[in-house]
Amino acid sequence: MQDALSLLNNIFGYPEFRGQQGEIVDHVAQGGHALVLMPTGGGKSLCFQIPALMRPGVAIVVSPLIALMQDQVATLVEQGVAAACLNSATPLDEARDIARQARAGSLDLLYVAPERLLTPRFQEFVSQLNISLFAIDEAHCVSHWGHDFRPEYQQLGFLAERFPQVPRIALTATADEQTRADIIDYLKLQDARVFLSSFDRPNLFYQVVEKHNAKKQLLDFIRNEYPGSAGIVYCLSRKRVEDTAQWLCDNGIHALPYHAGLSHQQRETNQREFLRDEGVVMVATVAFGMGIDKPDVRFVAHIDMPKSPENFYQESGRAGRDGLPAASWLCYGLNDVVQLRQMIEGGEMAELQKQVELGKLEAMLAFCEAASCRRQHILAHFGEQSRPCGHCDNCLHPPITFDATVAVQKLLSCIYRVEQRFSAGHVIDVLLGRANQSVGHYGHDKLSTFGIGRDYNQRVWRSIVRQLVARKLLHVDIARGQSLVLSDECRSVLKGQEKVYLRPVADDKASRSTAGADRWLRTEREERLWQALRGWRRQMADEHNVPAYAVFSDRTLRDLVEKHPTSRAGLAKVYGLGELKLARYGEALLELLNAAAAEAG
Known part of the structure; x- marks a missing residue:
């Protein structure tokens, strides 16, 4: 087996494992089963991608969304990994070619939807392969108590019976105690080792504001804190999505709508533009976002209150996956609470589940009205004790009761x-x-x-x-x-x-975030180089037909600006620049960096 750290350095360009990543990789690579709970942006994918490269055979990755599969595969291929996905959008000829590669042993990872994995025909196909491991991503979908329930996930326990010797790893970013119990039960992971990481996202700045003119408040937040940045805005209704997206467009912000009422083609087009282009704001219902892998989302805004802390944590966690500073901004009012109660009480779910949902709504309201540290409050909901963070609205501007x-x-x-x-x-x-x-x-x-x-x-x-x-x-x-x-x-x-x-009513100007956006560019020279690198990245992404972040993340571009390497040896020390990307892009990067240095004199 190849050395895990060498793979991390050479293929992914990362200097070291974070948190429990190394331990998880070693456990799965040695054939162990695992349940991994790790915050969004914590590096869950590496926990199965590296063992897949270490073990002989092809890894079958169960993923709930086509967009998620396609993006992960595009990023892996860009890094030189033999990966593919099979879904309803895969042309027949391409599907046959992928199946041939899998049988020949030339694929490292194959992504599939749970519905496909459950078909007898696909199970027969899988039984002919040398399987290195099964990875079940977004595993919280298995639970009725979770917020993204997918009934097909509950049937994936058959993998334990049909392939008892193949290691299985289930991964999720959001799972309370009941959901964890369901994952273990339905996926037959009683013998699995549980890796529970901290739910903390220290790079996220939490801010809650009282709603009085939500669209204008949102516009001011984006203009003042994140002009030109990629972001997601969550709304409770389709109409609100449409109105808000149009309002932002009318005020000069590149915004797109996303909700279940749009045609499949329109949703796909808008999602693709959000993922591929830079500085796009997606205005959406909760129908958007699960598994979105875009690392450079700088803010997630809610202009209606989420229905539970789990939803809020999962949605706000889509900001700052690259580890750079990002913001979670929530604007809510009493009508939000009333509307959500109506939706729960008028729903068709069982009475017991209604009571659970109402309890979660009360917990969300308590978070919004908290006068103490936001981060401490959200972590406590997941059973994690912490100290005041010093980096949320309440910590920076403590409410005086x-x-x-x-x-x-x-x-x-x-x-x-x-x-x-x-x-x-x-x-x-x-x-x-x-x-x-x-x-x-x-x-x-x-x-x-x-x-x-x-x-x-x-x-x-x-x-x-x-x-x-x-x-x-x-x-x-x-x-x-x-x-x-x-x-x-x-x-x-x-x-x-x-x-x-x-708490008194907060003054809008006084409550304005002062620590969300990261003002790291120090000189005009750095600004010019940053924009030049982004333009070059956009050009490379278009040529390779991949999202810009699949070429390089913002964190890599920032490292290039700050270190300004002048040689291949210097480039090799840049975050996220693995061997393949160094070989592919090294000369072009040095040319661009040297030209910028010459221009600066």
């Missing part, structure tokens, strides 16, 4: 006076003394609480409502028209036996 007891008493009294039968908007209108048609119709302009809340504006009152819902002093009754309903815990507050401290 104020005694809101009197304001809360006014709000609770008003909800009681309107008989707990009206939504937040109506209650706030009464507090502000707005004698509109609805307030007058119900005679609420005659209540003792009418106009007693004029010392705060509507935005502050909505913030107070949201924080009380998060603390479970209030809940929203979907069945009664989103009415605000008092909880039993309100009694002590109304009687003055308990004080309530809340």
Whole structure:
């Protein structure tokens, strides 16, 4: 077997393994089974790609999405690895050629969808091959409790029975305790070694803002922090995706929509443009993203609240896979919570699962309303203890709470006076003394609480409502028209036996991120070289018909700018520049670098 570290250096161009990578590679290469839980961008793919190169035969990689397979294969081929994928988009002649290569033993990795692997015909084909290992990527798809359930994944346990001597490795970035148990059960990995890495993504800057004009807030965030960068914007509905993408385009940002209502061809075209081009912002529903391998996504923005911490972690983790600084920006309001509750309670899932989903929604709301370290909060959800990170909005700008007891008493009294039968908007209108048609119709302009809340504006009152819902002093009754309903815990507050401290409404300018974007380019010379390298990379990618990051990642280009090597020996020390890429691109890079040095004088 080839040495793992040599493969890492020579093919992938990385100087050393990170975290548990080396241990996992050694375990699987020696024939062991494994369950690997590693954060997005943590290097999961290397954990099966290197053992596949070390062991004789072809590795069968189960992957849920065509786009993911195609991108991983394109990147591997660019690095000189014999890889291919079989899916519904593969032309018949090409599929026959791939099958011939696999039988001949000239393929190292073959990517397939779970549906194809389950067909008798394909199983017969696989039984004729010398299999080095089975890798089951995105393994959380096996679980009902997960957020990307695919029933076909639950049938992959047959691999343990049919190929007991072949090592199996299941990998995922997001799995709570229940999901892990399902992966082990359905995939028959009871004898597998479990590798649980830290869920921390230290390069991600977490920021949460209160929603009051989401599209403008988003536009300001992109313009101020990440102009010209690739990003993903998640929305709750298809209409919101369309509106937001159009708004960004109208304001000079290259944005594309993606949702299940678009034709298959349009989705494929938009996804391809996002993956292949630089600086594209994809505006999408959660239908987009699983397995997206683009490493240079600099931000993920949510303009609607995700339905669970698992969804949020998985989606925000698509930023900064290259390890460079990136941002997770979340804009949410009370209506998000109400809408998500409606979707869960009105869904067709079993009652037990509804309760689980509602519990996760409450956990997501608690994250949004947290006054403490965001990173500490999200890691605690996955059972991981940590110290305050010093690198999120709450750590950089700690919220100063104020005694809101009197304001809360006014709000609770008003909800009681309107008989707990009206939504937040109506209650706030009464507090502000707005004698509109609805307030007058119900005679609420005659209540003792009418106009007693004029010392705060509507935005502050909505913030107070949201924080009380998060603390479970209030809940929203979907069945009664989103009415605000008092909880039993309100009694002590109304009687003055308990004080309530809340966060004030954040000022938009004060809450603006100051640590998300990485201002690393120091001189005009570095800026010119950076742009020249990006232009050259784009040209190479077009010639080879691969995404730009398959040629070189941003991290490699940044290393080239900072080290400015002048020889092949210097190039060999650049991150991500393996032997094949050095042979293929070395002369062109030196020519470009030397020309830049001569121009700078």
